[in-house]
Amino acid sequence: MSDLSATVGAVWKQESARIVGGLLRLVHDVGLAEELAQDALVAALEQWPATGIPDNPGAWLTTTAKRRAVDHIRRSRTRERLAPDLARPPEPAEDDVLRLMFTSCHPVLPAEARVALTLRVVAGLSTAEIARAFLVGEQVIARRIAAAKRTLAESGVAYEPSAQLSSVLEVVYLIFNEGYAATSGTDLIRADLCLEALRLGRMLAVLAPDEAEVHGLVALLEIQQSRSAARTGPAGEPIPLHEQNRGRWDQLLIRRGFAAMLRAREAGGPPGPYVLQAAIAVCHTEENTDWVRVTALYEALERLVATPVVRLNRAVAVAFAYGPQAGLDLLDDLRTDPQMAAYHLLPGVRGDLLIKVGRPAEARHELQRAATLARNTAEREFLLRRAAALDVPDERSRLLGAAVTAFLAPLGPATARAYGQTLHRIARLAGDRTPLTGLTAARIAEIFAVSWPDVSPRTWNRHVAAIRSFATWSGSPSLAAALHPRPITAAASAPRPVVSAAASAPRSDVERRGETPLRERALWSLLRESGAKVGAVLTLNVEDLDLDDRSARDATIVWRSATARLLPELISGRTRGPLFLSDRRPGPGRPPAPADLCPETGRRRLSYERAAYLCKRATGHTLDRLRSV
Amino acid sequence: MRYLMMQKAGGAEPDAQLYADMAAFVEELTAAGVLLATGGLDPAGFKMTSVGDEITVTDGPFTEAKEAIGGFALIEVRSREEAIELGRRFRKIVGDGESLIHQVYGP
Known part of the structure; x- marks a missing residue:
């Protein structure tokens, strides 16, 4: 008997979508359809012991349930209204299943209700199974489904239902993420949610084969799922993608993901959010991730869904493509976003990048903050271990000269030069051998007053930024407390911190005077006029440009007269290759990717870091600030 | 969980009806997201044996026709019961014979 109920249970899970979907067409009510289907299950448990299990148990259940539905309709008062349906020729079962999915994922329902109802009527899970997977009581799920x-x-x-495919895709992805986000403990059941989502997605791909986004979602799920065995360590700690043992990736699922991606491409149309995310996932399956491409895909994704999480991921990609500092610059915008306030990945990512730029004290602080915000125990412990493992010397016991040297050492050459100018001066006047603890904010303010009495606000602010950064790094931020940035333009009413001051006056004197090289002028002008992302502009090739139309890449980047005047001279007869080139040919040690090498001059594409440095040095602004004004 | 279902060769000669039923079954399982891979096996095959440092390759066939594996299907299901149920439907289609079903671990 228990064998029989196990069989009936298995049949139900495999067939419920088609059975309930078929009934829904007859009775027009999900609740009633499901009840009738359950009645058929009871009938099976009563009759199969005597008759044996039918050859096609699903067909038997469908027939039995439909007979009951017809009985019900005959009895009910709605008979007149529904009677014509009984005479209709049966529609293909596929349409029934698709309609059932549209119904259970209907936007009129709150997300968690859509998820529960879909798992119940489409995936055939019991209320108890759904409750276990979501770590809530069975009553909660029962009420949610009833409501x-x-x-x-x-x-x-x-x-x-209005055929809102996006709502269905959202539910499938929610189910998948619910299973995927859990990484330890009682998680076997939750991992099953990933499988349910995959099944739903694969079903949907057959039901709606012309929808690129459906195949995009399936590709995304297959590829993410392919890493499930490799993404946690023995203690349940998360393993970052690039440290995973690729041998444990499931090649079968990767291949299925690729196949789904090809179907998405065949379906055509502009890539939607799922296709873009899948394309990113595809990039990550390659041995050497093409981070420039990943960055471009994230930029496209951000144009469609500018959620903080997408922006965070883009910053990570930018850090890999253009260096950790470029990533940190992008994160600065996100830190003020209220949606990110309680999101542990932001300080987690910042911590990582700060380690890479050699700022261990700040990195430790960020990792600890991430740990407080992380909800998963394994992840929290992992973050705390990383924070504890950082080698953070106690700078306060150091002598000023040595501290300055240590502070400057890991910085990029540009920043080191700029900050060094300020800090070496302070060290000289205060005394190299002064312990940091002997230094006061008042003394530093004095040195500033003596050293830079009549400098422009911009220069003054640069010195202030240097000492602030140094003070924070050394663990005594109060050292810079007596110094304030100065407003850059007369119009600015109150003193503002350096960063926002930079945003107010992008067009610097230097730039106007024409001492700035043509390349920089063209780049800044293009950024200002197009408003395009720095990364996108730097990856432009000569052949991408339509000079007559003043646009590039299907008019996603357009410019006006100032840029139009500069471009012909910048291109100066080149026909292809990177638009913005570095000054020198690459050394033999680090050959650039072919796409980043100008075939005509042999020079490499101008890097984000270099462009950022040149802009900062000449104008005091970040490239992004130019773009946003 | 994944199961590898292996069908032993032999049994009734396949007729047009069996081909049609099998095609429908495979299509249904693919649409349900259950069937990951499937294929038939060349009954000849070859065998590799290692003894100490020595590895020998022997061409097949090796066994009684009805003992050889004739085809396989890799399925992804929620439970052993679902695997049994799919196996049962498969056997109903192909008629007399034998299947071996193993759960697959990994990768």
């Missing part, structure tokens, strides 16, 4: 059915019936969308 969802009621809402559908009352809002009159139980039968002819």
